[in-house]
Structure formats: structure tokens, C-alpha cells
Amino acid sequence: MPWLRRAWVFGLAVAALLSLGLIERGSAFAQSADAQRNRINQGTVGIVSGGVNGTYIRIAADLAAVLDQGDELRILPILGKGSVQNITDLLYLRGVDIAIVQSDVLSYIRDQKLHPNIEQRIRYITKLYNEEVHVLAGLDIAGLGDLAGKKVNFDNTGSGTFITASTIFKLLGIAVEPTTFDQALALEKLKAGEIAAMVYVAGKPTELFKRLPENSKLHFVPITPTEELLATYLPSQFDHSDYPQLIAQGAAQPTIAVGAVMAAYNWRSDNERYRRLDMFVRAFFDNFEQFLKAPRHPKWQEVNLAATVPGWTRFAPAEAWGAQRSKPAAAIAADPALRQSFEQFLAFMQQSGQLPRNRPISEAERAALFSRFVEWQQQAAPR
Numbered sequence: 001m002p003w004l005r006r007a008w009v010f011g012l013a014v015a016a017l018l019s020l021g022l023i024e025r026g027s028a029f030a031q032s033a034d035a036q037r038n039r040i041n042q043g044t045v046g047i048v049s050g051g052v053n054g055t056y057i058r059i060a061a062d063l064a065a066v067l068d069q070g071d072e073l074r075i076l077p078i079l080g081k082g083s084v085q086n087i088t089d090l091l092y093l094r095g096v097d098i099a100i101v102q103s104d105v106l107s108y109i110r111d112q113k114l115h116p117n118i119e120q121r122i123r124y125i126t127k128l129y130n131e132e133v134h135v136l137a138g139l140d141i142a143g144l145g146d147l148a149g150k151k152v153n154f155d156n157t158g159s160g161t162f163i164t165a166s167t168i169f170k171l172l173g174i175a176v177e178p179t180t181f182d183q184a185l186a187l188e189k190l191k192a193g194e195i196a197a198m199v200y201v202a203g204k205p206t207e208l209f210k211r212l213p214e215n216s217k218l219h220f221v222p223i224t225p226t227e228e229l230l231a232t233y234l235p236s237q238f239d240h241s242d243y244p245q246l247i248a249q250g251a252a253q254p255t256i257a258v259g260a261v262m263a264a265y266n267w268r269s270d271n272e273r274y275r276r277l278d279m280f281v282r283a284f285f286d287n288f289e290q291f292l293k294a295p296r297h298p299k300w301q302e303v304n305l306a307a308t309v310p311g312w313t314r315f316a317p318a319e320a321w322g323a324q325r326s327k328p329a330a331a332i333a334a335d336p337a338l339r340q341s342f343e344q345f346l347a348f349m350q351q352s353g354q355l356p357r358n359r360p361i362s363e364a365e366r367a368a369l370f371s372r373f374v375e376w377q378q379q380a381a382p383r
Contacts (some may be wrong), residue, residue: 007083043071045280046095048078048086049162053183054078055203056100056260058297059128066290067283082159084109087122090265091115097277101203102131102160103259103309104167104232123266123315129302130257132204132236133164134220135185136190137197142223144174153177153186164233164258165199171228183208192219197221201258203299205242213247223255233258264315281317366382 047063050056058078067075078096082088083105090099109118114201141147152169155161158178169176179195180187186198187208198204210217219245225235236257242251247253267274291300306322 001047001251004034004046028317036130042074042097043073043276043279044068045073045097045276046078047098047100048080048089048093048096049100050082050202051077051183053208055131055206055297055299059251059260060099062291062296062300063206064285067280068295069283073279073283077168082156082161084114084158084160087115087118087263090263092119097264098125099263099274100128100281101261101263102164103261103312104163105160106311108163119270119313121266122312123317124263124309124312125262125265125277125284125315126303127307127309128260128262129203129299130234130236131201131260132238133159133168133206133223133233133255134200134206134209134238134259135204136187136199136200136209136218136257137221138190139217139219140199141221144172144223147197147221148174150176151179151194152354153181153183153189153195153198154178155186155199156182160258162198164201166301167232168170168199168223168229168256171232172226189201191216201262203239203297204238209243209246212243212245216245219246220253222253222254225254225256229256241280255345259309261309262314266315269316272326278317281321285321 011049014294049060049061055233057077060075064077067073080089080099083101086099086101087105092208106118106122108308109115115121129268135144137147152165154165155260162178162180165178166202166267179189181189183198183200186195189195190198197227200208202208220238223229225233233256234290238247238253240247240251240253265273267277288303288305291303
């Protein structure tokens, strides 16, 4: 019937119009989603760090808390699986821009031929702090030599602890039977007597050992810094303030330490990832004072922004930042009156609690503070 045919044609026309509207709305939605995706990702920097009980993840969390600038700069802390894996993730895993690793990992990767041309592909932003070597054992183990032939946990294969533990026992000529449990499981096996000791490289004090009760019947095995060890590592110690339930008041336990490094991939300067890292570097250095205040991790107090790392090359934006800040430092050194005034400014900052009193100010930090000093002088000058 004619009216039925007309109704059918009209229905098709309406359906076509509705379909066109849906397509237009769908296209607009897709464009909006793409714009939001680009906006959110443009300032995102992923940092692969360490395990949940370690210092690396807390350092990464501090970076996220202090440097967050919304969509402009957002730090994403990522749990890591050790220094070797962190470098591998930095080289190949999408979304990873920075890795926190031990300083001896670069030479280990080169010696083991794990990644070709590693020195050209990786750079460092800054040395962070030193990480202490913890060797926890039962009271029957008085020294490292007592561990010969016994099971000692080295952490997961390829982890920073695994690298350092392997190196230490090799340098000392002590043959042990390595196990590769994660640290939390290793502690349980140590308590049960299934292993003789566990090695853990982490910044003191680490949460894993702070939770041990006083009657745990465990202690830290002393590591005497021998000539062989000091060729690679630094001398350090634990005291009562670090682990009050394990070390008596007034006592100290010798150990050694290895440096922690903030590493970055060596992107070309015309790459978008390079731009993000450059933005991160400037924000990190310019806001470094914030990391020295509570509730940030106490290990930040040990960071010297001017420190170099043997065997590593510095990331170009970090090198440029340091060069720019060195000019005011030279001006201060050349002008005695200006130097005296600057010292008065630093004393004021310390007395007011804006700078830490329990450690010296590094040269890089002094240079960074000079810009604030100039502002302070300008505000104090008569108009």
C-alpha cells in the first residue's frame, strides 16, 4: 500500500539522520578522549624504584608528593625488582623514564654483557645517598667467615642486593650457598633456621628490620671495611638510633655502603621523553630544599647535588643546571662583602628552621640558595 511504502521510506530517513548524529557525537567523544589522554600524559614521568619494604619506593613517593604539579608534572612511582631489572625496564619498558639503582649496577651489566653499549644509553641525574649493607644472622654467627658453606640469602637474582652480596663474598674469598628468596620470605626462613643469614642492601633504617622485636635472637654481622672492599664500597656503620631493638645504646656496628643513583635513559634532545625529563630535572633541583624537611625520608639529608658518580655520565639537563648555578657561587667567592652577607643569610635560614642544622650545606645547594639570597636582598633594600 502507498501509505505503508511512504512510512517505510520515512523510517529509513529518520534512522539515517539518527545514525549520522550518533556518528558525529561518537567522533566528538573520541576527539575529546584523545585530547584528555594527551593532556594527562604530557607531564607524566614514571620512576621504577624498589620493593615495598625498601628505601627506593619511599624516595619515589617523596618525589611524587613534592613535585606534583597536576597535569604539568606528575610522578608515578613504580615498584621495582632490583637494579638490573630496573635498568632493563628503563631501556625497554613503556612508561619508565627514571630508575633508582645501585651505582655498581652499570659495571655489573657491562661485565656480564647484559645490554650492549650500556654506557652510551644510560645517564645519571644525581647521586642520591649511600645504602648500607645489612647482614642479619643468628647469634651463633660472629663474623662473615662463619657463613662459609652455609645458606645465605642474596635476594632475587639480578637485584641490587644480589649484585653487591655476590661481589662482597667473592672479594673476601668466602664460599657460601646463595639463596634467592625475596626479603620478607628470607626473614621468615632466617627466623625458622632454614638459612644462616640474609643480606639486604638498603638505606638505614629499613622498615623490614625496624619491626623486629628485641628478643628476636638475631643481630647484624659486622663487616670490616678491608682494603679489598674499600676499592668498591664506602665505610659506614649502624648504631642504636638506627635499630634500637638490635643495637645497644652507645654501641655501633661497622658495615659498608654502596651509592644509590637516579638514572635516566639518554634520549635525543628532540624527543618528547627528553622534554619530560628536562622538566623533571628543573623541578627536582629547584625544589630540593623541600626534600630536607619532615616528613620526607631522612636519607635526603645525605644527598649532595654536586656529587659525581665514577663510571657514569651525567644527563645533559642536570649538567646544565649545575653549570648555571655555579656562576653565582663564583661571584660570592670573589666578593668578600657579598660572601659575608650570604653567610648571614644562610645562618638566618638555619635559625628559622628553613635549612637543616645537622649537616653541612653542599656547594650545589649553596649555589641554588643564591637566587633566594638575591630576592631577600632586594626585598630588604630601601625603596
